[in-house]
Amino acid sequence: MIRPSTVLWASAVILVGYAMFQVKYEVMQQEEQLARLNQKIADSREAIRVLNAEWSFLTQPTRLGELAKRYLNLVPIGSAQLGSIEAIPMRDAAQAAAPAPAAPPPLPLARPAAHPAVRPRAQLAHYEASAEP
Secondary structure, eight states: OOOHHHHHHHHHHHHHHHHHHHHHHHHHHHHHHHHHHHHHHHHHHHHHHHHHHHHHHOOOHHHHHHHHHHHHEEEEEHHHHOOOOGOOOOOHHHHHHHHOOOOOOOOOOOOOOOOOSSSSSHHOOOHHHHHHH
């Protein structure tokens, strides 16, 4: 006859074996997922390196200068393009007599504030009250 403790130990061994089996396959799945993620990271880093190399090639000053010459047809500005002083219209007498709008007064310079922890509370309260509009 089988003792109850033998049945209990046998069922415990079977349960532990099954749990170990499940944990083993879960770990294998996690390792596969980690390998896939590491491969994606490596692929992304390689793509970044390729893009940086392309960017370095495409932004070379000599290449950009050649492309600008070929497609933009830019030339330095000549004095004939600027015009002459006579081409500027003169102001009317009424506009010349009108006073120019006054410039706004300069803003007062703010002194650098000390750290709030150093200030006494009364100064801090005064500063906070003056800072509000």
